[in-house]
Amino acid sequence: MTANEHWVKGPAAANFKLSASDISKHLALARPRDPQASFLDLPRELRDRVYDLAILPEPEASNKDWKQPPLTLTSKQIRLETVALFYSNTQLRIEIIDATPLEDLHRAQNWARALGAENIHHMHKVSLTASSPYPLYVYPIELILEIDDAGQVDCHDKEEDEFRRVNPDSLDQRMNNLIASISRGSWSSEVFLAALERLEARGTLRGCM
Numbered sequence: 001m002t003a004n005e006h007w008v009k010g011p012a013a014a015n016f017k018l019s020a021s022d023i024s025k026h027l028a029l030a031r032p033r034d035p036q037a038s039f040l041d042l043p044r045e046l047r048d049r050v051y052d053l054a055i056l057p058e059p060e061a062s063n064k065d066w067k068q069p070p071l072t073l074t075s076k077q078i079r080l081e082t083v084a085l086f087y088s089n090t091q092l093r094i095e096i097i098d099a100t101p102l103e104d105l106h107r108a109q110n111w112a113r114a115l116g117a118e119n120i121h122h123m124h125k126v127s128l129t130a131s132s133p134y135p136l137y138v139y140p141i142e143l144i145l146e147i148d149d150a151g152q153v154d155c156h157d158k159e160e161d162e163f164r165r166v167n168p169d170s171l172d173q174r175m176n177n178l179i180a181s182i183s184r185g186s187w188s189s190e191v192f193l194a195a196l197e198r199l200e201a202r203g204t205l206r207g208c209m
Contacts, residue, residue, distance in 0.1 A: 069086060
């Protein structure tokens, strides 16, 4: 037996030879963990898995609460890692109802500006609902804006999709122009604000603050 080896008698008189390296590894594992270790010491892959479980909404999630998840407020680093995940996987719904003063629409626009260009950039699906100022629309308009990974916007009217396939000329021309203007170009905070402005509706932003 060398100076760096130890013999240990195990059960049934079996002998196990331990090297100095084996003992060193065992002692390292037996030491108490660093009391200063934090969540951010975990590998990024594990943190991302935690973010998925804590932030991603259910497939049928409602728009009852559009506050950013509490996890995004814990530290600057965690916020950087989670805000993009939240906005890219959450359908944002804004309702503008034509029953209150024009300043309520301004409130919706101010809220959109407060989001910031970076948060808006991460969005992939936005729903805008407003009482219709157009003569052929009895019910509120619900525009669905879908943004692909390249930032291209596909805008369509949710309620009229099926009807439009059968009667392509039935839409008021102004509505066609609105949809075309939103779909033109790449997604940005300017496009988002323009979509709100072009709705030409008065209303209140609900469920977003």
